[in-house]
Amino acid sequence: MMSTELDTYTEENQVNNSTYIDEMVKALEAYPPLLDVKHIMEILMVGENVAYQEMKSGKFPVMKVGKLMRVAKPFFAKYIIESSCGTE
Template sequence: MNQLDNYPEVLDVVHIQRILGIGRRQAYKLATSGSFHTVRIGSRIKISKTVFIKWLQGDNSYEHSANL
């Protein structure tokens, strides 16, 4: 079983932090960088696991479409 299978379909920044093995500040900076689609709910940032995995695998299609 893949390590990412253990995570929910909608990730929090803390999940990104754990998956990548980075600090909290770096995880928030990444989540707010515009590299992939995120949704803000109040002060919380949510990321689709599918979108995150595509970004992790090098699919920058969101980044390119966001700059149009």
């Protein structure tokens, strides 16, 4: 790929990522600032076991309140975006 083609590709990719980030933020607006396992299940469309596995995986910071696990919405959004864009 020539330099100008590479520049064009990079710019297009950044625009696509920016659009994806905006869409992700809008999609998560309805959720509370701290997400619990039920929210994770709903967002990822997975069962309870998989949701807990993801929360325990260390891929995003999780806060424990007693026995309950919570994740701040911005950290979870970042995890989704990075996973989807292949930057993880």
